[in-house]
Amino acid sequence: MKKAEATRLNILEKAFELIYVKGYQTTSVDDIIATTEVTKGAFYYHFKNKDEMGVAIINELLKPSLTTSFIDPLLNDSDPLDAIYNLIHNLLIDNEFLKVEYGCPASNLTHEMTPWNADFHHALNDLTQQWIKTMAGAIENGKRNGHVRTNVDPLQATMFVMSGYWGIRNFGKLENSKKVYFPFLKELRNYLDSLR
Amino acid sequence: MKKAEATRLNILEKAFELIYVKGYQTTSVDDIIATTEVTKGAFYYHFKNKDEMGVAIINELLKPSLTTSFIDPLLNDSDPLDAIYNLIHNLLIDNEFLKVEYGCPASNLTHEMTPWNADFHHALNDLTQQWIKTMAGAIENGKRNGHVRTNVDPLQATMFVMSGYWGIRNFGKLENSKKVYFPFLKELRNYLDSLR
DNA sequence: GCAAAAACATACCAACTAGTATGTTTTTGA
DNA sequence: TCAAAAACATACTAGTTGGTATGTTTTTGC
Secondary structure, eight states: OOHHHHHHHHHHHHHHHHHHHHOSTTSOHHHHHHHHTOOHHHHHHHOSSHHHHHHHHIIIIIHHHHIIIIIGGGTSOSOHHHHHHHHHHIIIIIOSSSOTTTOOHHHHHHHHHTTTOHHHHHHHHHHHHHHHHHHHHHHHHHHHHTSSOTTOOHHHHHHHHHHHHHHHHHHHHHHOSGGGHHHHHHHHHHHHHTTO | OOHHHHHHHHHHHHHHHHHHHHOSTTSOHHHHHHHHTOOHHHHHHHOSSHHHHHHHHIIIIIHHHHIIIIIGGGTSOSOHHHHHHHHHHIIIIIOSSSOTTTOOHHHHHHHHHTTTOHHHHHHHHHHHHHHHHHHHHHHHHHHHHTSSOTTOOHHHHHHHHHHHHHHHHHHHHHHOSGGGHHHHHHHHHHHHHTTO
8 A cells, every 4th residue: 555545544544433432523633633643734635624534434434344344244144134133233242343332433423414414414325225225135035035024024124123223322322331232132133033 | 480590491492402403512602692692691600611501401401301202101001002103103203393304302412422421421311211211111011901912021122112213313314304214113013013 | 866746744823612700780688 | 778699791711623825755757
């Protein structure tokens, strides 16, 4: 990787971690350049302004990680309901980057930025639509394979599961402990079994 | 009501609306006093600082509205599953204060403030625990009345439903239309029926 | 090897932030 | 009625914000 590219990537990664913990609005450009140890000149050479950097985080960091962590696990599993449960379980319990007290980065940004920044809105919507499509597709396949009842509506079920995931992330922030995830996961299991 | 009390309440209400739309951090004290048409002297006479006002909003505005809008509907209905469905439906579709593009005020504040402000954290946790207790109690009653299967775990089901509510509020922000609420509500109905 | 462009550094600024110091006006209670 | 306290008003400040103007250094391509 070229040095300039590395600088840019470094800014994005450090900024992402700060924003994940502190929120976008309360993470200042000065914060970012302090932790990355680059100067303002470098920052504004790579990004027109702070918002452009924010959108770059979504498109260049969140999007790829969505693919590997949220999409791929749903693609090649034979039983989609097991795949969905395992995915959510992994995200909530095993994933060591996502912290219970800071929630889900995509959800955080949606809450904070979507109502009044069109670029963030668009980038985050892209992200979400991809996840919806994949999960609904997996359930649709499950219907054909006999893993899922034929009268299940894939999109409805997808929206329901994803809402649950985002919502339990909110609970996690309140309780500040992964303990709250377990009753949720048990009931998710029950719900998914009711689709068989 | 005394005039001073009215001033204080006016500040709280206007500030709440601003914060609901713009977020807490990005709503400045100057914003608040501009829309309330009181001066800084009045503001800082009634509140020690901005955070104290924020917590007052939770305790003096959100808490009472929680009781009437989130708690009471769950208390005297004979069928708790119907009561839950109707509650969520009302909140999502009929409630005219809550806007799809701005989500749920309590959820917004939780996302924004909980990880790093202990007072907000505490006040919001109080709020949530009340809702959990009520909903779980209603389901527990339903088990005794035969409206709910005896092997249903009330707390698990409560966490699952509430997570779904908070999560779909996130979706609403992304889609900016109540249309997304309908598939969620349909699947919520399915899920609740599976508890019978 | 060397000019041009890319990459980065430094110093600055105007706007905004929460909060305060010091007033003036209004209300209260004896 | 009248002084004291409550309620509000005005002017200010120190710190922070995103962003820019103007440099210097490093890399690139011929």
